[in-house]
Structures are given as structure tokens and as C-alpha cells.
Amino acid sequence: EAQVTQNPRYLITVTGKKLTVTCSQNMNHEYMSWYRQDPGLGLRQIYYSMNVEVTDKGDVPEGYKVSRKEKRNFPLILESPSPNQTSLYFCATRGTVGSYEQYFGPGTRLTVT
Amino acid sequence: AQSVTQLDSQVPVFEEAPVELRCNYSSSVSVYLFWYVQYPNQGLQLLLKYLSGSTLVKGINGFEAEFNKSQTSFHLRKPSVHISDTAEYFCAVSLNAGGTSYGKLTFGQGTILTVHP
Numbered sequence: 340e341a342q343v344t345q346n347p348r349y350l351i352t353v354t355g356k357k358l359t360v361t362c363s364q365n366m367n368h369e370y371m372s373w374y375r376q377d378p379g380l381g382l383r384q385i386y387y388s389m390n391v392e393v394t395d396k397g398d399v400p401e402g403y404k405v406s407r408k409e410k411r412n413f414p415l416i417l418e419s420p421s422p423n424q425t426s427l428y429f430c431a432t433r434g435t436v437g438s439y440e441q442y443f444g445p446g447t448r449l450t451v452t
Numbered sequence: 453a454q455s456v457t458q459l460d461s462q463v464p465v466f467e468e469a470p471v472e473l474r475c476n477y478s479s480s481v482s483v484y485l486f487w488y489v490q491y492p493n494q495g496l497q498l499l500l501k502y503l504s505g506s507t508l509v510k511g512i513n514g515f516e517a518e519f520n521k522s523q524t525s526f527h528l529r530k531p532s533v534h535i536s537d538t539a540e541y542f543c544a545v546s547l548n549a550g551g552t553s554y555g556k557l558t559f560g561q562g563t564i565l566t567v568h569p
Contacts, residue, residue, distance in 0.1 A: 372556070374557075379461065379561055381456075381458075381542060381561045382557070382559040383559070384557070384558075387556065397556070429495065429496065439484055439501060439503055439546070440501065443488075443495045443496040443497075445494070445495045446494075
């Protein structure tokens with residue numbers, strides 16, 4: 340079954356404590372991305388990756404890092420989380436050019452106090 | 453750069469009534485258009501998409517949308533809603549282009565549809 344998994348699904352942490360949200364896909368997709376969802380703002384892209392070792396900033400990259408060492412994994416790293424990063428985060432994947440559907444993970448709800 | 457505006461943040465309707473959720477976009481190049489649904493405490497599910505061809509596209513759960521290029525709109529409709537359609541709906545665009553534009557979805561702000569008995 341085609342799947343995008345995220346861990347953890349829920350996380351409460353404190354300001355400044357480094358954390359990583361993992362994303363893994365089993366579809367051999369090249370393109371992966373991270374979005375954050377905030378009320379009234381919809382979803383906004385944080386970072387994306389066109390392939391292994393190829394990453395770039397999206398619309399709201401400040402305070403986040405990513406890495407793509409393997410095709411299937413695309414972790415989101417918050418080196419020093421702040422309360423304004425409290426949000427719902429989604430990982431998404433898309434296949435090769437010509438494949439238009441994106442597959443979203445179940446989401447990670449992060450609260451930074 | 454492209455942008456998406458969903459004209460209603462909340463739409464309350466009664467069960468079995470018709471509904472239209474409005475979406476307008478702006479882009480200097482051609483786009484692909486999508487509607488996603490998010491049920492409470494769940495991820496996003498693709499309802500339907502417009503890539504090319506017929507401007508009327510049909511999706512899952514009885515939803516359909518019409519692409520209007522002159523009005524840059526992609527409104528979502530359903531002739532008779534059910535309680536189970538209560539969810540948040542997102543309109544999104546993706547540029548019909550390669551390079552760094554490939555794959556990026558730009559979302560609207562979302563419309564919360566609440567179906568009352």
C-alpha cells in the first residue's frame with residue numbers, strides 16, 4: 340500500500356529543545372516536501388527536495404532544516420523551536436514529472452511552550 | 453508567483469442542500485488545479501484535479517468542480533450534501549512548469565463546510 344508515514348504524530352516540547360520529525364515514503368518518489376498548516380493561512384511549504392542530496396527552501400523556511408540522505412526519508416529538523424512554530428506539519432511526496440497527484444502524510448501536531 | 457483565494461472561510465448548510473465552495477487563483481503561467489478535503493483530525497485527501505481537457509471535473513464522494521479560465525476560478529460543488537461531508541476543504545494550484553516550480557502546491561486559506569441535520 341502506498342504510504343507516507345510521519346513520526347511522532349503529536350509532540351509537546353519546550354522552547355529551544357532540538358527536535359526532529361521524521362517522514363518516510365514507500366513509493367520511490369523523488370519529490371518530497373514539508374508544509375505547515377495554520378488556521379486561516381492554509382498550508383505553506385517549508386522545504387522541498389527534488390531528489391537525494393537536493394533540497395531547497397519553500398515559502399516559510401526560517402527556523403527549520405531538512406536533509407535528504409536517502410530517497411525514502413525526509414526529516415524536518417527544528418534546531419531551536421520557538422512558540423511560533425506551534426503548528427500542524429505535513430510531509431508530502433510526488434512522483435516523476437507527469438505524475439500530478441501528491442500524497443500527504445497523516446500530520447504531526449507540534450506544540451512549543 | 454501564484455496565489456489562491458478561497459472566498460468563504462466558513463460555509464454552513466443543511467443536509468441534502470446544494471453547496472458551492474469558491475476558489476479563485478492568479479498565475480502568470482498555466483496551472484493545474486486541485487481540491488483537497490481534510491476531515492477532523494486527519495490528513496489531506498485529494499477530491500479532484502484539473503490538468504487539461506474538459507473544464508468540468510468529477511471527483512470522489514459526488515463532488516465536481518468547474519475550471520473557468522477567463523474568471524480564473526475553480527469552484528467546487530455538490531448537489532446534495534451529507535452530514536459526513538463536514539470537513540475543511542482546500543483549493544490548491546501547481547504551476548504547469550518544471551524546474552524548481554515542479555511539485556509545489558500553493559494552497560488557499562481553507563473553507564470549513566459544516567452540514568447541519
